[in-house]
Each structure stands twice: as structure tokens, then as C-alpha cells.
Amino acid sequence: MVQIVPVIMSGGSGTRLWPLSRTASPKQLHALVSEMTLVQETVMRVTGSEGDYVFTPPVIILNESQHELASRQLDALGVAPSHYVVEPFGRNTAAVAAVAAEVVEDTYGADALVLLLPADHHIRDVAAFRRAIAAGAELAAAGHIITFGIAPDRPETGYGYILRGEPVGEGYGVSAFKEKPDRARAEAFLADGRYYWNAGIFMFGAAAAKDEMARYCPQVLDASADAVRLAVREGAKVLLDGGALQDCPSISFDYAVMERTDRAAVVPADIGWSDVGSWNALWEIAGKDGDGNVARGDVEFVDTRNSYALSDGCKLGVVGMTDVVVVATADAVLVVDRSASQEVKTVVERLKAQDRTDLL
Amino acid sequence: MVQIVPVIMSGGSGTRLWPLSRTASPKQLHALVSEMTLVQETVMRVTGSEGDYVFTPPVIILNESQHELASRQLDALGVAPSHYVVEPFGRNTAAVAAVAAEVVEDTYGADALVLLLPADHHIRDVAAFRRAIAAGAELAAAGHIITFGIAPDRPETGYGYILRGEPVGEGYGVSAFKEKPDRARAEAFLADGRYYWNAGIFMFGAAAAKDEMARYCPQVLDASADAVRLAVREGAKVLLDGGALQDCPSISFDYAVMERTDRAAVVPADIGWSDVGSWNALWEIAGKDGDGNVARGDVEFVDTRNSYALSDGCKLGVVGMTDVVVVATADAVLVVDRSASQEVKTVVERLKAQDRTDLL
Numbered sequence A, B: 001m002v003q004i005v006p007v008i009m010s011g012g013s014g015t016r017l018w019p020l021s022r023t024a025s026p027k028q029l030h031a032l033v034s035e036m037t038l039v040q041e042t043v044m045r046v047t048g049s050e051g052d053y054v055f056t057p058p059v060i061i062l063n064e065s066q067h068e069l070a071s072r073q074l075d076a077l078g079v080a081p082s083h084y085v086v087e088p089f090g091r092n093t094a095a096v097a098a099v100a101a102e103v104v105e106d107t108y109g110a111d112a113l114v115l116l117l118p119a120d121h122h123i124r125d126v127a128a129f130r131r132a133i134a135a136g137a138e139l140a141a142a143g144h145i146i147t148f149g150i151a152p153d154r155p156e157t158g159y160g161y162i163l164r165g166e167p168v169g170e171g172y173g174v175s176a177f178k179e180k181p182d183r184a185r186a187e188a189f190l191a192d193g194r195y196y197w198n199a200g201i202f203m204f205g206a207a208a209a210k211d212e213m214a215r216y217c218p219q220v221l222d223a224s225a226d227a228v229r230l231a232v233r234e235g236a237k238v239l240l241d242g243g244a245l246q247d248c249p250s251i252s253f254d255y256a257v258m259e260r261t262d263r264a265a266v267v268p269a270d271i272g273w274s275d276v277g278s279w280n281a282l283w284e285i286a287g288k289d290g291d292g293n294v295a296r297g298d299v300e301f302v303d304t305r306n307s308y309a310l311s312d313g314c315k316l317g318v319v320g321m322t323d324v325v326v327v328a329t330a331d332a333v334l335v336v337d338r339s340a341s342q343e344v345k346t347v348v349e350r351l352k353a354q355d356r357t358d359l360l
Helices: A038-044 A066-074 A092-108 A126-141 A183-192 A205-216 A218-228 A242-246 A255-258 A279-286 A339-354 B038-045 B062-075 B092-108 B125-140 B184-193 B206-214 B218-230 B242-246 B253-258 B280-285 B340-355
Strands: A002-009 A054-056 A057-065 A083-087 A113-116 A144-152 A161-168 A170-180 A195-205 A232-234 A237-239 A264-268 A294-296 A300-301 A308-311 A315-319 A326-328 A332-337 B002-009 B053-055 B059-063 B085-086 B113-118 B147-150 B161-168 B170-179 B197-203 B230-234 B236-240 B264-268 B294-298 B299-302 B308-311 B313-320 B326-330 B331-337
Touching: A002 A038, A002 A092, A002 A126, A038 A066, A038 A237, A038 B308, A054 B184, A054 B299, A057 A092, A066 A083, A066 B147, A083 A092, A092 A113, A092 A218, A113 A126, A113 A205, A126 A144, A126 A161, A126 A170, A126 A195, A126 A264, A144 A161, A144 A255, A161 A264, A170 A255, A170 B053, A183 A195, A183 A308, A183 B313, A205 A255, A218 A242, A255 B280, A264 B299, A279 A308, A279 A326, A279 A339, A279 B125, A279 B161, A294 A300, A300 A308, A308 A315, A315 A326, A315 B340, A326 B331, A332 A339, A332 B326, A339 B313, B002 B038, B002 B092, B002 B125, B002 B236, B038 B062, B059 B062, B059 B092, B059 B147, B062 B085, B062 B294, B085 B092, B092 B197, B092 B206, B092 B218, B113 B125, B113 B206, B125 B147, B125 B197, B125 B264, B125 B340, B147 B161, B147 B206, B147 B253, B161 B264, B170 B253, B184 B197, B197 B206, B206 B218, B206 B253, B206 B280, B218 B242, B218 B253, B218 B313, B280 B308, B280 B326, B280 B340, B294 B299, B299 B308, B308 B313, B326 B340
Parallel strands: A002 A054, A002 A057, A002 A113, A057 A083, A083 A237, A144 A264, A294 A308, A300 A315, A308 A326, A315 B331, A332 B313, B002 B053, B002 B059, B002 B113, B059 B085, B085 B236, B147 B264, B294 B308, B299 B313, B308 B326
Antiparallel strands: A113 A195, A144 A195, A161 A170, A161 A195, A170 A264, A232 A237, A326 A332, B113 B197, B147 B197, B161 B170, B161 B197, B170 B264, B230 B236, B326 B331
């Protein structure tokens, strides 16, 4: 059986779900959709075997401030990652892919497959997701570098798009990567039918990725290899060397490799995917009551429709409202119209300008 | 100079301003409009002298759970009430008026004038208010029992109305008291021009009120007099006797006396009055920024209009909203459309049903 090593990218500290998501407890460490946190859900999706493939224990990549909470959450599930790779600072996804390839090759050999997964996504149809992984693994084992494509169901302007090329196995070659489009182009992409959202989920053989990185972004590869080689190890914890990592360009894996290599392939994944990118996205994927409301925590809705309320402690009363999101934490409360969910970043920017690190 | 004794009715525990207003810290003990609490504002309105009249130190009527906080607030202003009359339980405003008449007569003699003031109202034009008091005092000194009438500026269905009669001094006789009307009647009252809102502010000579109560509600007067006579006194504190008070019918001063006596008079008071009866009322009377917003505490408004936000500690972000009220306390948060402000009581009723006394 071929081994697939899930490498979970858990280092983000997204601000779009403020005030719940904070630097030290970012969204992937919160139970937002189910009783499990997003990182717990991510890990539990890739266990056991699928077809001819077997999942190894995961590798978790994160930063120091998240390490304790994340490891406690995985301990609680009885999951023992082979490595917690701690980044002293973020260096974007190309560095993450390079570090992943190094660690996986060291541990499982050059033929092991790396499955690079963001820790903060929600996937509704796990069975379909695992079938897509198996399809991708076949192509990855044949030397391709895989990205998974989500068929768009709306003219989203917040994601990059992938234009598929000719069929290859259960996927397609990649004709082109497209930056986030404007509305008109997004509508054209949606109508065309050959475009997918780029979900930021990748799969590759460790050696194949290193080959391509040596060709297209050798500085990233070298600096990342040094950061792993010089890392301080302590049990499962691998503290990457900051000096080495400082020499690593901060660049995305898409830009550094995927848009350049002729080994790119896209595997369509009809999996009920969401990047949980806003409070409104969370309302959309959540189970609702008969009034279209979602309540998490100690919430009373009165004469309220199509709203989302989350309290992590206090009593929350929502009266006579429509289409509102209310999030109450111990030290901050957010009230936002669902249609303005993206503007939460304005509050976060103001807090940064006010140096309110206690709230970030 | 004739003495006017302000008797401040501070015993209420209104739930319409939940979650700020609670049993032990009701709305009159919060700084809602200015930097002063409503009871502080109420006391400071009736100091010094006005025309031929001089205000004595106030008498405060309240319940035990509010005594400590209220006395601290008045101490902070350097105000020393002559009495804190503590009700072991509420017995409505007829009993309050009777107790006030007894205490004032005991202290200042039968000719002293009692000015009975709710502690939880806001009055914008204090000079006009004081002029109305002086006009009322002249009538009260002549034996009338005065209620102050607010000229309606909208067809309000939440207040009782007074139909004025023939002119008497600077006021009018009372033709009729009208219960809270339905919308059509409220509109007719507004159009008529002879109707006033009954603001629940009364003025009378101590002896005159006792005469009328002896005639129209002798049980109230007797029980109240006993409650004062048997009270436990401790410095300025007068703890009314519960046993005596239990024999007192619970009835309003309007119903017990004003609607029956031929000594009733109404003095119009164009004073910018509000009973601060809902969060929307508070938004209406507050100073607003250019977007029509009111912020109290640590609030960030983003793309928000005509809204009210109050935080008593945490950071509050309000994004993309219109016509919303948000109130955040340490243990409870309320979000309500301004037009639904009266429905806050539904949340409070649910909390009662759930026996959540910690939140009430």
C-alpha cells in the first residue's frame, strides 16, 4: 500500500472571524461547525485507508503560540502526529510545501505522497473528499503535482481559479491559473464550466515536489531544507531554524511551482467545500432552525430570522433582527450584517492601528 | 420662603433596559444620558431655590438591594438626603405618596410641599422644569394636588393621558384621566390639543394630600402612617415596617386620589421629558454623531447608521448595521432592532421562566 502523509497547515491566524479567531486561538482551533474544532475535523478526515492508499499519522505545521492548544486538541482525539513542525515565523506556502517534502522524505522515503491540507476548511462530504484524494494519489504517484478543484456554484471574486486542460487519469492537466477575478470575469468563469476554484489543497510525491522546487524556486527549497536540518527537535516537536528560514523567500506554492511546472494536474472535488472565510460562510454551512437561525452557546432568539449568534459564555439575546451575525466573547462583541461580513477586517485594522494586541 | 421637599421614587427595577438594568442595579442607578446616573440627575435638578421656593435636601424612597449603590452615588455628589426610606417590598405609588406626606409633615410641618419625582426620567430643559415646579408650587400651596402634563408630540399608546379643564393659575383643572389609549384614540388626543401625557410627577401639600387620602383611600393612608411610625431608624435610613405595609392596598396614586379628588390640577411642562422607557427612547434623547449613532464605552462603528451601542467593558464592533441597539455587559449581550425595543421584555420573561436570577 502506498502511504499518504497528511501535512496539516495550521499556522494561520485569520482575522475574518474576529473576535473569536485570535492570534493565539485562530479559527482552526475553534469548534465552528461541529463539536470538533476545524483542525480536529481536518485530521479525522484523513485516517485509516482509502482504496490502495493508507494514511500515516499527520504532520502538523503551526506556530509556537498555537502549539499547546493544538496538541491538546489532537491528544483529546487520541491522534498522535509524527511531527509538530513549528515555524518561528510564517514564510508562505512554498516554504511549507518544501518543509513538508523534506520531513516526509526523511521519515517515509522519496516515494511517500504528501497531502497538504489547510487546517481551517470545512468539507461536508468526507467520503467524496477521500475518493478525490485517492484519485489524486494515483496521479501524484505517477509524478504529477496535484491541486484539487472545486466546481464553482457562484461567481465568487474572493478565490483564484484554475482552467482545466486535457483529461489526465481522473483529473485534468492545468491550462492556466487565474488570479482573483472581477465580478464579470467570475461570471464568465462560472458559465464556462471548465473553471475550478483553487482550494489550496495539494498533493505530490516528496521527491517530485523537490525536483520541481529545485528548478523553479531553489532558494525556497534550500532555505527550507536547512531550516529542517538545523531544527531543534524535542519529542514530536520540530522547531525550524529561524536563521535558515529567514533566507527563504515568502512566496506561495501556487506562484512558485504550480503556475510554472508542466507536471501540474487538477482533480475535481465535489465535496461540499468551504474555506469558512467569513461569518456569513459559517451561517451558510451551518444547520439552521425553522427560522433560518443558528445558535451556538447561550442564545435567545426573539422574532429573528436568518441570523447567526455565537456566545462563548455570556447570555445573548437577539430580538427583532434579520440577517445579522452576533459573536460574543469575554472581551469583545461583534454585530455585523451578514452581507457585510467581509468588513470585519476594518474593525481588526483599527484595533491594529490602536495597538490593541490584547484583542488580536 | 416656602419649602419644597423633593421625594425621589427610586425603587423601580424596570426590565425594559435589560441587560443593563437589573434588580440590584436598575436603570436609575446607571449613567444613561450624561455622565451622571439618572437618580443623580434627578436629585441635582431640584437643588437651591426657584422663585419664592427653596428645595430642601431630598428624601429617597427605594428598596434595600439598591440602598448601598444609591447612597454611594449621592455621597459622590455631596448630596445628603434627609431620609432614605427603605420599602421592604413595593406597594405602588399611593403608598409612596402617603409615606412621603407622613415623613415630610413630621420633618417640615403640615404646610411643606411634597414634590414626588420618579428617579428614572430624563429632562432635557431643566430651567423649564424648575419654572413648571414653581408654577405648580403656587397651586399646591393653595391646596391643589398637582400633576405635571407633557404636551404629546406623537400618538403614544404607552402612557396615560390627562384632559385639561378650565384654567387655574398657571395650570388647569383636570377634566378627565384617560387610560393608555389605542392608536386611533392616541391620534385623536394628539390632534385635540387639550391632552397631556401623565408623567407621574406630582406635587402637593403634605396635609392636603393626607386629607384627600383619608377621604379616598383611608386604608392606604393608615397602613402607610403605621409603616412610618413603626419604622426602624438608623441614621438617615428609615426602614418601613413590613407588617404594617402588608395591610396597605397596592394601588396607584392616580387611581387612588387623582382621578377622584376635585382638587386635582395639571401644570403643563414643556421640558423635553422622557421616561427612558426603552433602548429606542434612549437613542432618541442621546446626542448623536454625523451618522446618527450613539456610542457609550469602547465601541467601533463601521458603515453603521442610526444605531446605539453601549459596552460596560468589552470591545464592541458594529459593522454594516442600521437602526440597531447593542448593549454588552459582563454576563449578557442584547442585540435588538430599534423598532422592536419593547420586545426586550420577552427575553426577560424567558429568563424568569428559566429561573436565571443571576441575569435579572
